Amino acid sequence: MAVQPLFKEPVLALTMGDACGIGPEIIARLWLDSDIRRTLVLGSPQILSRAAAWVANTRGGNAPEVFEVQHPEDWDRVPEGAMPVWAPPGLPDDLIQAPLGQVDVRAGRAAAACIRGAVRLAQTGVVAGIVTAPLHKEALALAGEPYPGHTELLQAEGTPPGQPPAPVRMMLANDELKTVLVTIHMALRQAIDAVTFEAVLETIRITHDSARSWGLVRPRIAVAGLNPHAGEGGLFGDEELRIIGPAIEAARASGMDVTGPLAPDTVFMRARHAVGHPGEFDVVIAMYHDQGLIPVKYMGLDHGVNVTLGLPFVRTSPDHGTAFDLAGTGRADPSSLRQAWRMARQLVAGRQRA
Template sequence: MGDACGIGPEIIAKWWRAGGGAAVVIGSLAVMQRATSWLPQADRPEVVALGSLAQQASLQPGQMGVWVPPALPADLLDAPLGQVDVRAGQAAAACIREAVRLAQQGQVAGIVTAPLHKEALALAGEPYPGHTELLQAEGSPPGQAPAPVRMMLANDELKTVLVTIHVSLRQAIEQVTTASVLETIRITHASAQLWGMPRPRIAVAGLNPHAGEGGLFGDEELTIIGPAIEAARADGIDASGPYAPDTVFMRARNVPGHPGEFDVVIAMYHDQGLIPVKYLGLDQGVNVTLGLPFVRTSPDHGTAFDLAGTGRADEASFAQAVRMARVLVAGRAGA
């Protein structure tokens, strides 16, 4: 359900009202009941606590099944809407851990996470800056180092995967190494194969303006990124580049009358890759974590504290996240 003080519970309730179904909400019964109370009386689903996940199959139309994880704060409903609160951070982390446990046991096919607040997560004592890092840690088998993961932001027109994510720009540049770029290409290739693309076309963006212009504006393309692409191609991966970052996303965009030249673009840092996708529409973008042993998606927006409790939150991006999760689950099943 994401952060209880944000719009996560509301967008879930609105998505459910629109006919979502075939899903289990992991969260607080009271918080979800409050979220449904903001809907028109005739459209409110009945919030039902599940004693087992098997009960979900017997729910009637109009009933929303909620699986309550252990360790939720008893006074979570007292956490003020639209504000950072330690209890909301504790609850968000508890819900993620329970979702991962259920996915690892094969009881759920995939996870769609509503937005959480990074500051609330930190107040709760979590050492992770966001969903991705927490999922990475929790998704690893006991005693094993966390598997490498990557963040992908996608819509129907463009898919972009990031080499680096939530670090400063200076740190991101330092983290762009041949090893990190090659690992990103390999994770992207393997993930796309799970979606049913046997040979995905992967474009790799440069780091510098004009992809360095042959070394005039920086040599990372020649000394770091290029060798990673060559190594990937030696593995049989259809990777190419490095391409000028200011044009590669336009070349990859897939729209009627303009079939994209590439299936996915690998970007070197957070804003380089996310601005093009978000520009195409926040209501369409979906965050996908690649490299996890289960499907995980989320909407392309935050907790929107300014909208919490107003009833004005838009569930479109959450609906897209669920739709993509189901597509990816189906792709894995058919792989």
């Protein structure tokens, strides 16, 4: 059930990510380089002030003002052009002492606290969507979090008490191509076994419902095969005949516009939206991680955006990690974070129109 927003113009939450990585710096760069508005940063004001100073020192000029917000709903007190930062409950008091470029339990605790705070704001209508800067999975584990990453933590926190977690899917997208994965982070041998009728049909349904929530009345969905040439009629594998094809037929029977299974080596080119080449499809469903992500990442890591489908709110993130080797230099590139922020704005606007 959608939450009624508190504000006429939607607000986004932007989480700091791992304090020992580049998250705080790319947020500061985003503020310096872009027309950022109606965005609340969740994190440590100390950490973000330090990052803003590094970035200003590297690029020259003044650092963006970090304005600590006491109550997330209070937007009237934020000075023009300042970066509003809210410190959610659970931030370690000594986070500023965590060493840059290293895995640290305090950074893991802080990253988790920011996610939980952002989800609470989304659930109460304070924000309409969440953009997450990169966290470190090892730091999250050191902090005692039983989740392998952002997606699973968001899934758990976004589930009402007493209910099973809602199924979610990962989409990697840029302006030209959107791909959704049936399976994500698992060994390829395990991923093949995880391509079941139920998993494929559920992925199609989640993709269809998500695309409709963005404003696409009848999303055109392509489904890639698992095997070369989509199995070539069973010559190269029969998963398309036994599993993927029947799932597509079930989706069609419920009124969805679904095509496939299609040859994986050409379906992404057919779906790509480029100048002079309108794509045949709005989104492609891939069976496993590399099948779906390589085509998008090949177009440029600075343009790819990770979107979590199936959550009751919009969530996007940049398509890169914590980049410990760049932490503290002020030279980290904010391009992918900028794309994630822009896409979150677009998806929120689409939801409002739908």
